[in-house]
Amino acid sequence: MSEDILIKNPLLVVGIGGAGSRLAKKASQAIGCECLLVSNDKRDLEDSNNSIFINSGKWVNPSTYKLRSFASAKQEQIRAKLEGFGTVIVIANLAGRAGAAMAPVVCSTACNASTVISFAIMPFGFEKDRVFSAGVSLRRMREASHSTVVMDNDAFLDNNPELSKEECYSITNSAIVEVASSLASRSVRPDMNILSTSKASDDSQASLRDSVSMLYQDIADTDAIRRTVVYVMGGENLPISQLNQLVGHAQGIFKEEGTTEIAMSSVAASDGGVRVHVVASAPQKTRFDAYDPLGEIFSADSHLDWDEPDSAPDLELAIPIIE
Numbered sequence: 001m002s003e004d005i006l007i008k009n010p011l012l013v014v015g016i017g018g019a020g021s022r023l024a025k026k027a028s029q030a031i032g033c034e035c036l037l038v039s040n041d042k043r044d045l046e047d048s049n050n051s052i053f054i055n056s057g058k059w060v061n062p063s064t065y066k067l068r069s070f071a072s073a074k075q076e077q078i079r080a081k082l083e084g085f086g087t088v089i090v091i092a093n094l095a096g097r098a099g100a101a102m103a104p105v106v107c108s109t110a111c112n113a114s115t116v117i118s119f120a121i122m123p124f125g126f127e128k129d130r131v132f133s134a135g136v137s138l139r140r141m142r143e144a145s146h147s148t149v150v151m152d153n154d155a156f157l158d159n160n161p162e163l164s165k166e167e168c169y170s171i172t173n174s175a176i177v178e179v180a181s182s183l184a185s186r187s188v189r190p191d192m193n194i195l196s197t198s199k200a201s202d203d204s205q206a207s208l209r210d211s212v213s214m215l216y217q218d219i220a221d222t223d224a225i226r227r228t229v230v231y232v233m234g235g236e237n238l239p240i241s242q243l244n245q246l247v248g249h250a251q252g253i254f255k256e257e258g259t260t261e262i263a264m265s266s267v268a269a270s271d272g273g274v275r276v277h278v279v280a281s282a283p284q285k286t287r288f289d290a291y292d293p294l295g296e297i298f299s300a301d302s303h304l305d306w307d308e309p310d311s312a313p314d315l316e317l318a319i320p321i322i323e
């Protein structure tokens with residue numbers, strides 16, 4: 001069985017694209033470590049003194065492939081900024097073009113010299129145009145990270161259909177920041193880790209149930225879950241009897257004793273009440289494998305473009321159009 005990954009100092013949080021940058025700023029503040037932002041949109045990099053602007057040249061809306069080639073061209077600059085850090089935490093929204101394009105480049109640049117823990121946000125299922133590139137990007141990120149934590153917006157929405165997109169982002173975003181911030185004080189599993197969460201509630205059992213039901217959307221075979229960490233935000237303010245019940249309940253759900261850990265936080269959920277996040281380590285298949293159906297058929301060593309991520313560089317060919 002694989003060992004836990006230990007987090008080495010110093011830590012760096014890297015935010016990619018719009019949502020990635022916003023979350024990285026918050027997480028690095030909470031941890032008290034340095035933060036690096038990477039984006040092709042200058043607005044994402046405002047008020048940051050440590051950033052890399054990926055210039056997309058004359059392209060107003062470059063494709064993911066195009067953006068990836070611009071990021072690859074800046075790999076040396078990225079490497080220089082990552083140098084000297086023991087652990088690099090990468091946060092990216094794979095529903096965004098910048099996130100999907102650049103996250104694999106940043107992870108693979110960092111992973112030889114540092115421990116890389118990546119956080120990936122997956123698109124809603126109805127964002128059909130984004131699902132494929134998010135699936136490919138996730139596969140690449142996992143390959144270049146020591147551990148990957150996935151927040152699936154689609155599973156959250158399935159469980160909370162009454163919420164608007166914005167409400168959904170605000171809840172899932174704070175779960176990412178809360179879990180990323182707590183990484184500094186604990187170890188993580190090298191497997192794929194699924195992060196699920198719940199709305200704030202006065203009833204901690206209901207929060208746990210919500211989180212677990214979100215988790216079950218992503219993992220087909222829950223018996224294969226190796227370890228779960230249940231984060232109880234605001235848990236230190238709960239009466240001991242309730243806390244005891246919650247722990248019993250969590251251990252009951254994830255059967256094997258000893259595989260469930262409870263992480264308590266005195267920080268109340270950002271919207272008040274108690275919120276429960278569950279991080280489950282699931283080495284086997286998840287629903288994201290099907291986002292990139294060809295990836296399931298061909299193994300990585302049969303990909304012609306696997307080592308150098310597929311990108312679309314601008315090649316000026318001096319060939320006149322002959323008609």
Ligand SMILES: Nc1nc2c(ncn2[C@@H]2O[C@H](COP(=O)(O)OP(=O)(O)OP(=O)(O)O)[C@@H](O)[C@H]2O)c(=O)[nH]1
Pocket residue numbers: 016017018019020041093095096097098099100121153169172173
């Ligand atoms: N999960 C999450 N998604 C968001 C958030 N804000 C926006 N989104 C969605 O994600 C899409 C891309 O958001 P960005 O975070 O700006 O993505 P990006 O990585 O900068 O890439 P671009 O597509 O080039 O902007 C948006 O169209 C929204 O649908 C957020 O805070 N959290």
Ligand SMILES: [Mg+2]
Pocket residue numbers: 017018019041096098
């Ligand atoms: Mg953006």
